[in-house]
Amino acid sequence: MSEAINIGTIDDIDEGEARVIPAEENGTDQDIAVFHAEDGNFYALDDTCTHETASLADGWIEGTEVECPVHSAKFCLKSGTALCMPATIAARTHKVEVSGQDVLLYPAVSVVDA
Amino acid sequence: MSTTEHCPSEANAAIGKMRGPEHGPKNIDVSALVDTEGGLIDRSIYTDPGIYDQEMRRIFARSWLFLAHTSQFKKPGDFFTTFMGQDPVIVTMDKTKTIRAYLNSCRHRGVRLCRADAGATKMFTCTYHGWSFDLAGALKTVPNEKAYPEDFDKKDWSLIEVPRLSEYKGLLFANWDKDAEDLxxxxxxxxxxxxxxxxxxxxxxxxxxxxxxxxxxxxxxxxxxxxxxxxxxxxxxxxxxxxxxxxxxxxxxxxxxxxxxxxxxxxxxxxxxxxxxxxxxxxxxxxxxxxxxxxxxxxxxxxxxxxxxxxxxxxxxxxxxxxxxxxxxxxxxxxxxxxxxxxxxxxxxxxxxxxxxxxxxxxxxxxxxxxxxxxxxxxxxxxxxxxxxxxxxxxxxxxxxxxxxxxxxxxxxxxxxxxxxxxxxxxxxxxxxxxxxxxxxxxxxxxxxxxxxx
CATH class of the missing domain: 3.90.380.10 (Naphthalene 1,2-dioxygenase Alpha Subunit; Chain A, domain 1)
Known part of the structure; x- marks a missing residue:
């Protein structure tokens, strides 16, 4: 169980936007994207699309889904599930908690198995 | 707001061993069709397909052509698609807020890259095989890239950039001639x-x-x-x-x-x-x-x-x-x-x-x-x-x-x-x-x- 990283306050990431926490800061081997979804909640996935090299944080957030900016694959922000072609592999999820005003990221703590 | 007075990328990139046809197209001498001293114009300049083709080469490929108004571009990724002569171009604002223009044709198999009239995007991705270009025209993603030869370098396959883009009081003009006289x-x-x-x-x-x-x-x-x-x-x-x-x-x-x-x-x-x-x-x-x-x-x-x-x-x-x-x-x-x-x-x-x-x-x-x-x-x-x-x-x-x-x-x-x-x-x-x-x-x-x- 990795420790939580305080990545800032809830006002630091606008709704519909995302921020990348680089691998060297999150302690895993992958950059992690933290999304402020349109349901008001925060979610985190590996930033790199499972299809080709692209940053999901640069993608389009719609509801609780993110669309890859390059080839339009869609992922569920809650479960990481690949929702459409050309992606077939789920994106790895990471737990996010909001504590007061702070957004806490738990790198490598899967939401799916929790 | 800035424009590319000179193309930052290498437009008209190397095309390897390819050369054009041995002999270029045949040009028509128009001096007998236009008498500006006497005020007479031969009507064939409005109808002749050969003259029209020559206009594409010698008028539209070398003149400053209007693209768009600067107010159409407010943030990086805003784009507008238009034509220079009959050549389709994407006009967009890159991440440095510089307005740039690219030939709207995928470098892979030539499909029109962006089909929308206008909008906002992060990347221009071809709908055919998925080659994807960023706002600076650089080729970023090639699906199944591992199957390409060792000397395949994405840098050689950037979008073809219009080499000159200049603004006059809100009006954006572009020119395919990199040595053209300033707008x-x-x-x-x-x-x-x-x-x-x-x-x-x-x-x-x-x-x-x-x-x-x-x-x-x-x-x-x-x-x-x-x-x-x-x-x-x-x-x-x-x-x-x-x-x-x-x-x-x-x-x-x-x-x-x-x-x-x-x-x-x-x-x-x-x-x-x-x-x-x-x-x-x-x-x-x-x-x-x-x-x-x-x-x-x-x-x-x-x-x-x-x-x-x-x-x-x-x-x-x-x-x-x-x-x-x-x-x-x-x-x-x-x-x-x-x-x-x-x-x-x-x-x-x-x-x-x-x-x-x-x-x-x-x-x-x-x-x-x-x-x-x-x-x-x-x-x-x-x-x-x-x-x-x-x-x-x-x-x-x-x-x-x-x-x-x-x-x-x-x-x-x-x-x-x-x-x-x-x-x-x-x-x-x-x-x-x-x-x-x-x-x-x-x-x-x-x-x-x-x-x-x-």
Whole structure:
């Protein structure tokens, strides 16, 4: 169980936007994207699309889904599930908690198995 | 807001061992088709497919062409797709907020890369195989890249960038010739006439709403030339529209029909005509009342307010035209020798209150929108010329451009050479410049180097 990283306050990431926490800061081997979804909640996935090299944080957030900016694959922000072609592999999820005003990221703590 | 005065990326990247055809296309000597001294034009310049193809190579591939208005690009990723001649281009704002333009064709199999008219994006991804390019035109993603040979380098397959992109007071122009004369020098004295529309407001101008697009039968030059030089048609072609616009019950007015005015004749093929009689103004009332004419006289000078700011017409060679009072800017996209696609924007001063902008918009639509009462008259004329010009005998009878021969002079009031309002002078100059370019090899015609080993 990795420790939580305080990545800032809830006002630091606008709704519909995302921020990348680089691998060297999150302690895993992958950059992690933290999304402020349109349901008001925060979610985190590996930033790199499972299809080709692209940053999901640069993608389009719609509801609780993110669309890859390059080839339009869609992922569920809650479960990481690949929702459409050309992606077939789920994106790895990471737990996010909001504590007061702070957004806490738990790198490598899967939401799916929790 | 900045523009690429010079292309930051290597446009026209190496194409490996490929060379073009051994012999370039055959060029037509147009000197026997355009007699600007005598004021005669051979009709084949409007109909001949060979001449049209040569125009693509020697006019559109080397002239400053209007792309868009800077107000269409507010944040990185905003894009607009248009044409330079018949070449499709994407105009977009990159991450450094520089406006750049790229050939809208995937470097892989050539599909049109961006199919939307306008919008916002992070990447331009081809819908065929998924090659994906960033806002700087760099190829970022190639699906199944591992199957390409070792010497495959994505850097060699960036989008083809238009090497020159330049702004004049909100108007974006681009040129495929990297060594072209600067836009401002090409415009020359034309800038004074353009300023009467672009520089009325210290805040500048912006476009309203989307782009209106419509198709016409007709050669692109018929429209471009008319906007450069032709006030002559107004009293005949627009008689009914002028009656509609006249104050109710006042009847026809001699001062409108016989208005004095001047016509600017640019050596680079531009032209602008304008009445200089204050009664010749046909503004939207709300716009007229909005203007502080004393302040405008201080800002632009008396002559600009009394002349080019009035109900004028103008063309920037080759295919950009505008009407200051109607707030209409437009490009005549050539679509073959017989067809024009008109793309028209509504231009307003930025600091106009919203109700004044709306009055300008409605006035634009009523007069020179796609179904405007003046626009319809003009389109009908051009289409009627084109509809019959495939006749062999018809096409062998030259057209007359003799009005005002020898009338061009420096009048001490308006910059450059001007003629009378009723004159073909700017038309003759338009065709003189056209034929000079048509008979001069362009930048892309230098012989290709022979491949190594030969």
């Amino acid at each position: 401002e020098d090409t415009l020359g004295d034309m800038r004074y006439y353009m300023d009467a529309m672009l520089d009325r407001d210290p805040e500048g101008t912006e476009v309203m709403g989307g782009v209106m697009k419509w198709e016409l039968e007709g050669n692109w030059k018929l429209a471009a030339e008319q906007f450069a030089t032709d006030w002559y048609h107004v009293n005949m072609s627009h008689a009914s529209a002028l009656m509609v616009m006249s104050p109710t019950g006042k009847g026809p007015k001699t001062e409108i029909v016989a208005t004095p005015g001047r016509q600017y004749v640019s050596p680079n093929g531009h032209g602008a005509g304008f009445p200089t009689h204050p009664k010749s103004r046909f503004d939207a009332q709300a716009v007229h009342e909005h203007y502080d004419y004393e302040a405008l006289r201080e800002r632009l000078g008396d002559a600009a307010v009394e002349g080019p700011m009035t109900t004028g017409h103008a063309t920037v060679f080759p295919s950009f035209s505008y009407l200051p009072v109607n707030g209409s800017i437009r490009i005549w996209h050539p679509k073959g020798p017989n067809k024009i696609e008109v793309w028209a924007w509504i231009l307003v001063d930025k600091s106009m209150p919203d109700d004044v902008k709306d009055a300008q918009r409605l006035y634009n639509l009523r007069t020179f929108g796609p179904s405007g009462i003046f626009e319809a008259d003009d389109g009908e004329n051009w289409s009627e010329i084109q509809a019959i010009s495939d006749g062999f005998i018809t096409n062998s009878v030259p057209l007359n451009f003799q009005m005002g021969i020898g009338s061009e002079k420096e009048d001490g009031v308006y910059p450059g050479q001007t003629s009378e309002l009723y004159s073909d002078a700017a038309g003759r100059s338009f065709y003189k410049h056209w034929s000079k370019l048509m008979n001069t090899p362009a930048w892309h015609e230098h012989p290709a180097p022979a491949p190594a080993g030969e």
